[in-house]
Amino acid sequence: MDSRYKVQVKDLHKSFGSNEVLKGINLDVEPSEVVCMIGPSGSGKSTFLRCINKLEEPQSGHVYVDGYDLLDPKVNVDKVRENIGMVFQHFNLFPNMNVIENVMLAPVEVKGESKEEAEATALKLLDQVGLKEKAHANPTQLSGGQQQRVAIARALAMHPDVMLFDEPTSALDPEMVGDVLEVMRNLAQQGMTMIVVTHEMGFAKQVADWLVFFHEGVIREQGEPEDVFAHPQHEDTKNFLNKVLQA
Amino acid sequence: MGVRGKHRVLTAMMTFAFALVAGLWFKTGTVHAEPTYTIGTNTTFAPFSIQDKNGGYSGKNPGMEIEILREIAKHEHFKYRFKIMSFNGDLQALSNGQVDAVMAGMSVTDERKQKFDFSTPYYNDGVVMAVAKDSNITSMKQLRGKQVDAKSGTSAAIMAQKYQKKYGYKIKYFESSNTMYNDVKIGQAAAVFDDEPVLRYSIKNGVPLKVVSKKAEYTTPVAIGFKKGQNQELQRKMNNGIAWLKKTGRMQKIIDKYTKSNATHVDDASKRTIWGLIKSNSHALLKGLQETIILAVVGIFAALIFGTILGVLGIAQNKFLNGLSTVIIYIFRGLPMMVLAFFIYIGMPSVIGHKIPLFTAGILTLMLDEGAYVGAIVKGGFNSVDKGQWEAARSLGMPYYKALRKVIAPQGFKLMVPSLVNQFIITLKDTSILSAIGVMELTETGTVIIARNMEGFKMWLIIGVMYIIIVTLLTWLSNYVQKKMSN
Numbered sequence: 001m002d003s004r005y006k007v008q009v010k011d012l013h014k015s016f017g018s019n020e021v022l023k024g025i026n027l028d029v030e031p032s033e034v035v036c037m038i039g040p041s042g043s044g045k046s047t048f049l050r051c052i053n054k055l056e057e058p059q060s061g062h063v064y065v066d067g068y069d070l071l072d073p074k075v076n077v078d079k080v081r082e083n084i085g086m087v088f089q090h091f092n093l094f095p096n097m098n099v100i101e102n103v104m105l106a107p108v109e110v111k112g113e114s115k116e117e118a119e120a121t122a123l124k125l126l127d128q129v130g131l132k133e134k135a136h137a138n139p140t141q142l143s144g145g146q147q148q149r150v151a152i153a154r155a156l157a158m159h160p161d162v163m164l165f166d167e168p169t170s171a172l173d174p175e176m177v178g179d180v181l182e183v184m185r186n187l188a189q190q191g192m193t194m195i196v197v198t199h200e201m202g203f204a205k206q207v208a209d210w211l212v213f214f215h216e217g218v219i220r221e222q223g224e225p226e227d228v229f230a231h232p233q234h235e236d237t238k239n240f241l242n243k244v245l246q247a
Numbered sequence: 248m249g250v251r252g253k254h255r256v257l258t259a260m261m262t263f264a265f266a267l268v269a270g271l272w273f274k275t276g277t278v279h280a281e282p283t284y285t286i287g288t289n290t291t292f293a294p295f296s297i298q299d300k301n302g303g304y305s306g307k308n309p310g311m312e313i314e315i316l317r318e319i320a321k322h323e324h325f326k327y328r329f330k331i332m333s334f335n336g337d338l339q340a341l342s343n344g345q346v347d348a349v350m351a352g353m354s355v356t357d358e359r360k361q362k363f364d365f366s367t368p369y370y371n372d373g374v375v376m377a378v379a380k381d382s383n384i385t386s387m388k389q390l391r392g393k394q395v396d397a398k399s400g401t402s403a404a405i406m407a408q409k410y411q412k413k414y415g416y417k418i419k420y421f422e423s424s425n426t427m428y429n430d431v432k433i434g435q436a437a438a439v440f441d442d443e444p445v446l447r448y449s450i451k452n453g454v455p456l457k458v459v460s461k462k463a464e465y466t467t468p469v470a471i472g473f474k475k476g477q478n479q480e481l482q483r484k485m486n487n488g489i490a491w492l493k494k495t496g497r498m499q500k501i502i503d504k505y506t507k508s509n510a511t512h513v514d515d516a517s518k519r520t521i522w523g524l525i526k527s528n529s530h531a532l533l534k535g536l537q538e539t540i541i542l543a544v545v546g547i548f549a550a551l552i553f554g555t556i557l558g559v560l561g562i563a564q565n566k567f568l569n570g571l572s573t574v575i576i577y578i579f580r581g582l583p584m585m586v587l588a589f590f591i592y593i594g595m596p597s598v599i600g601h602k603i604p605l606f607t608a609g610i611l612t613l614m615l616d617e618g619a620y621v622g623a624i625v626k627g628g629f630n631s632v633d634k635g636q637w638e639a640a641r642s643l644g645m646p647y648y649k650a651l652r653k654v655i656a657p658q659g660f661k662l663m664v665p666s667l668v669n670q671f672i673i674t675l676k677d678t679s680i681l682s683a684i685g686v687m688e689l690t691e692t693g694t695v696i697i698a699r700n701m702e703g704f705k706m707w708l709i710i711g712v713m714y715i716i717i718v719t720l721l722t723w724l725s726n727y728v729q730k731k732m733s734n
Contacts, residue, residue: 055638082644092639096657106643109653151639158643 373463
């Protein structure tokens with residue numbers, strides 16, 4: 001692997017049964033880079049993202065994060081995951097805890113931080129996502145957008161080097177999307193390495209350093225967002241962009 | 248009270264405790280010379296053995312056999328303790344060497360002689376025929392086309408079969424004397440064949456039947472059984488004692504007390520109303536109820552632990568552990584609980600080489616049987632927690648078991664509460680099955696009381712109502728807890 005890269009994926013293959021959904025993916029992500037992945041549903045972009053923290057187990061290839069090979073059985077995946085934050089389409093907050101407990105859980109249980117330390121960090125992060133006053137609310141009392149911002153704070157509480165976003169705004173009402181994207185935009189400005197699966201073309205255009213277009217289990221096209229949007233090279237890319245930009 | 252006062256009380260208490268310990272030690276020291284034997288006996292089998300309200304045999308009228316044993320032990324200088332079981336349980340225990348002898352109305356038969364040694368007989372048991380008090384039937388000739396009742400597997404049943412062709416009646420078989428006598432009383436059956444002493448004792452205690460046979464048939468000697476070739480010392484003592492009792496006329500006196508005199512009349516009519524039955528048996532009933540509740544609470548607690556382990560194995564990311572959990576759940580859900588109880592209490596001791604106490608056997612049975620159901624509930628509960636919860640927890644770097652404990656289990660258990668409460672109620676009711684191995688819980692208490700007073704309908708009504716009350720209270724409590732939890 002190349003130590004210049006924060007995340008490096010080499011020739012990744014993943015099948016569900018006889019259905020091969022990833023057919024040899026290669027991708028390099030530099031520190032502080034923001035990579036957006038777009039493409040039609042079923043093209044494999046979410047599966048690819050979930051391979052980066054091994055929520056899905058690939059059949060072959062390599063995934064390096066911070067230099068650790070996640071597919072090496074000797075590597076403790078739990079340790080590597082501490083450095084990879086993940087945000088899900090459906091938030092997945094823990095309903096058996098209130099907001100601040102959600103944020104504090106992993107730092108206390110995994111890193112062994114003291115309650116006071118974790119609480120201070122959690123309040124700071126909740127403030128950062130604009131939800132400090134909701135610290136003691138139950139997740140179910142929050143709107144979707146608020147829940148997603150809590151989920152981001154929860155992931156950040158582990159002080160990760162890399163953040164993975166799996167369609168973070170797809171399950172939100174339109175008026176909620178802006179707040180979440182705003183939080184993500186700030187995060188990008190602070191220099192976080194981010195890999196984002198998204199349907200928000202505006203966000204991809206403005207924030208991404210690199211745009212990747214997935215189609216039928218392969219990366220069909222990639223490049224600077226302005227170039228890909230302005231001059232798509234491949235037929236599939238053109239078709240896709242025509243559809244989503246018209247909508 | 249000042250410090251000095253406290254000190255004095257403490258000293259007094261310590262002196263007392265010391266005296267108590269010394270006294271106990273002294274007492275055990277003096278009785279050391281007398282050996283103690285374990286005697287297998289029946290649950291109430293009147294008039295041979297009649298359990299008192301507490302399920303023991305320490306009362307004034309404990310039954311013929313118990314009184315005979317008391318006299319023998321006194322005369323031959325030994326001590327004894329009872330193992331009270333069903334007759335079949337007694338025979339098993341004797342074969343396994345868990346008891347030194349069985350004294351339980353045991354007839355001497357050729358088949359049994361192959362396996363057991365017998366003392367000299369102390370009684371001759373025979374079968375007689377009885378009819379309802381107001382019946383005109385006086386002999387078997389009048390039974391053509393009618394129904395005759397007998398207890399299955401007894402000599403009475405053999406006799407009924409023998410004369411069936413000749414007299415042309417139908418036979419109906421029963422498990423308990425009480426229901427059988429009732430069948431005759433209400434006119435379903437014309438007559439009943441049963442052991443003479445059992446019948447006479449019941450009639451003496453208010454069962455409205457009369458004996459019509461002139462003479463008992465199928466007379467078989469009744470004796471004490473020993474494992475073949477074992478315990479010859481005890482056998483010798485028993486024989487000496489029986490000979491002495493016969494010679495001095497004490498034996499006949501004891502037998503007459505239970506079959507002829509009014510000395511052992513149980514109780515009068517005022518005690519046979521429902522209220523009277525409750526009052527005269529309240530101590531035993533409450534004790535039985537207490538045992539039922541203790542069994543249910545300890546049982547469900549053990550089942551929760553066992554079931555949670557099964558549930559955790561069932562969802563583990565390991566095919567072998569999943570399979571193990573599935574097989575264990577399958578086996579213990581598939582086994583009837585009574586079979587499991589027999590297996591643990593009667594079967595296991597011969598494998599592991601030492602006795603399993605009754606309470607322990609009961610709890611083990613509940614733990615395995617109810618635990619299997621709890622295991623299935625726990626597994627289902629864990630599985631119904633959204634998969635996204637696992638992913639969120641694991642993506643934060645939480646190891647598998649930490650994620651399970653902190654995130655999945657709390658949500659899973661909340662989903663399980665209604666099923667678990669239901670299982671607890673089932674467990675409470677299932678404790679009644681343990682009466683089969685003789686655990687003195689509420690149902691067994693009822694069986695014992697009814698064997699004594701023959702008031703089946705009223706007693707089961709009382710006991711049924713007691714179960715309903717407890718289950719109702721439990722349901723209220725669980726509704727309250729569930730409401731609390733969902734808030």
